[in-house]
Amino acid sequence: MIPAEFDYYAPTSVQEAIGLLQEKGPEAKLLAGGHSLVPLMKLRLAAPSVLIDLNRIAELRGIRSSDGGVAIGAMTTHSEVESSPELADRWPIFHVAGAMIGDPMVRHRGTIGGSLAHADPAGDWPAVALALDARMHIAGPNGERVVPAGEFFVDMLTSALEPDEVLTEIEIPALEGRVGMAYEKFRHPASGYAVVGVAAVVVTDGSGSCQDCRVAITGAGPKATRATGVEEALKGRPLDEQSISAAAERAGEGMAFLGDIYASEEYREHLTKVYTKRALLAAARSAQG
Amino acid sequence: MATRETSKVPVNLDINGEQYDVLVEPRRTLLDCLREDLGLTGTKRVCDVGNCGACTVIADGRTGYSCLMLAVESEGLKITTIEGLAGEDGLHPVQQAFIQEDALQCGFCTPGQVLSVVSLLERNSDPSDEEIRLAVSGNLCRCGAYPKIFRAARTAAQIMSSK
Numbered sequence: 001m002i003p004a005e006f007d008y009y010a011p012t013s014v015q016e017a018i019g020l021l022q023e024k025g026p027e028a029k030l031l032a033g034g035h036s037l038v039p040l041m042k043l044r045l046a047a048p049s050v051l052i053d054l055n056r057i058a059e060l061r062g063i064r065s066s067d068g069g070v071a072i073g074a075m076t077t078h079s080e081v082e083s084s085p086e087l088a089d090r091w092p093i094f095h096v097a098g099a100m101i102g103d104p105m106v107r108h109r110g111t112i113g114g115s116l117a118h119a120d121p122a123g124d125w126p127a128v129a130l131a132l133d134a135r136m137h138i139a140g141p142n143g144e145r146v147v148p149a150g151e152f153f154v155d156m157l158t159s160a161l162e163p164d165e166v167l168t169e170i171e172i173p174a175l176e177g178r179v180g181m182a183y184e185k186f187r188h189p190a191s192g193y194a195v196v197g198v199a200a201v202v203v204t205d206g207s208g209s210c211q212d213c214r215v216a217i218t219g220a221g222p223k224a225t226r227a228t229g230v231e232e233a234l235k236g237r238p239l240d241e242q243s244i245s246a247a248a249e250r251a252g253e254g255m256a257f258l259g260d261i262y263a264s265e266e267y268r269e270h271l272t273k274v275y276t277k278r279a280l281l282a283a284a285r286s287a288q289g
Numbered sequence: 290m291a292t293r294e295t296s297k298v299p300v301n302l303d304i305n306g307e308q309y310d311v312l313v314e315p316r317r318t319l320l321d322c323l324r325e326d327l328g329l330t331g332t333k334r335v336c337d338v339g340n341c342g343a344c345t346v347i348a349d350g351r352t353g354y355s356c357l358m359l360a361v362e363s364e365g366l367k368i369t370t371i372e373g374l375a376g377e378d379g380l381h382p383v384q385q386a387f388i389q390e391d392a393l394q395c396g397f398c399t400p401g402q403v404l405s406v407v408s409l410l411e412r413n414s415d416p417s418d419e420e421i422r423l424a425v426s427g428n429l430c431r432c433g434a435y436p437k438i439f440r441a442a443r444t445a446a447q448i449m450s451s452k
Contacts, residue, residue, distance in 0.1 A: 001337045008315035038357045039338040103427025108351035
């Protein structure tokens with residue numbers, strides 16, 4: 001399988017990449033790890049006439065602390081995110097979710113920014129970004145803008161990025177209080193994609209009740225989405241099995257479910273509730289542990 | 290659809306410690322470049338879309354799918370293919386162990402399996418069974434030689450630690 005012809009550019013700065021995007025127009029695509037885009041190009045489902053490779057832009061790689069939180073460069077690989085000691089301590093969800101992506105080869109080349117920008121409905125990072133209330137730093141011709149994760153995923157395979165913009169950094173704000181987080185996933189056994197994946201973050205006080213929580217679901221519908229009904233149901237309640245079970249019953253409220261050869265709509269709806277409960281129980285355990 | 294002349298671009302590749310200067314179309318994958326332009330056919334093409342692991346190479350110490358890497362983006366990476374493992378002393382310990390444990394049947398996935406095990410043992414000289422399983426989880430073996438592949442990985446770890 002051979003992709004359609006394209007011209008190739010390898011800029012060394014974000015500014016240069018944006019200049020190329022403006023010059024080449026909407027037929028140009030950005031190449032990150034290439035583990036979603038290149039298969040689509042080989043299958044001729046995508047045929048960009050220009051490919052702009054972000055791999056030579058050093059400023060897009062790496063993990064640094066930022067205003068009490070942390071900022072992850074968009075071209076940081078899944079494997080670097082998964083094994084980062086800076087992240088493991090305060091945001092263990094990155095290790096847990098990262099280790100469930102694809103297989104070792106995918107994790108070594110695929111990038112967190114590429115995955116988020118691709119907005120695959122079964123990607124893992126979109127759920128994690130929503131549950132952590134990540135802030136997407138986006139560079140474009142008019143400078144930088146910041147889009148909250150909640151507004152970044154627009155539809156299936158569609159993010160808030162404009163054709164001449166580059167996702168540069170994913171900022172994870174600091175969390176106050178006793179925090180627990182978890183990612184639970186029904187993993188497709190061949191592809192490794194989430195048939196359903198749920199990321200949960202809970203904040204508790206000394207009494208063991210839920211002060212705050214965020215729950216995000218991927219795989220189940222056309223885009224990753226917050227389960228606001230679950231969050232409302234759990235806030236102020238004790239983080240015990242009874243409250244969590246009751247709250248998890250509201251997972252999937254208002255969602256459109258996908259049905260395909262792997263799982264029907266009904267099955268995905270069922271899995272969404274089951275995995276929401278599991279993720280919340282695991283998050284509650286880690287907050288109280 | 291109108292066709293147009295795509296110009297080839299010069300690329301320098303570092304493969305098994307040797308420098309290769311090739312002229313390739315930007316759409317040339319590293320896999321096709323290895324096999325078609327450089328005659329390094331030990332790297333296998335099977336699914337060609339990053340599912341099966343037959344095309345595994347080691348790039349800067351990490352395994353990768355050469356069918357999803359473009360030759361142009363591979364410039365600057367240190368690439369190891371199956372041809373780069375054997376040295377003057379003969380086969381690499383992982384290759385020896387695969388033979389000793391009879392860890393293959395048809396052999397088509399073997400170069401990828403071997404490279405995944407080599408990459409694992411370079412980072413972790415005494416992996417657990419689970420770590421071995423995860424290391425080759427991207428390399429599909431349709432003959433079902435996995436029990437022997439796991440045994441070969443353990444044997445290779447022993448050979449390497451006794452040296």
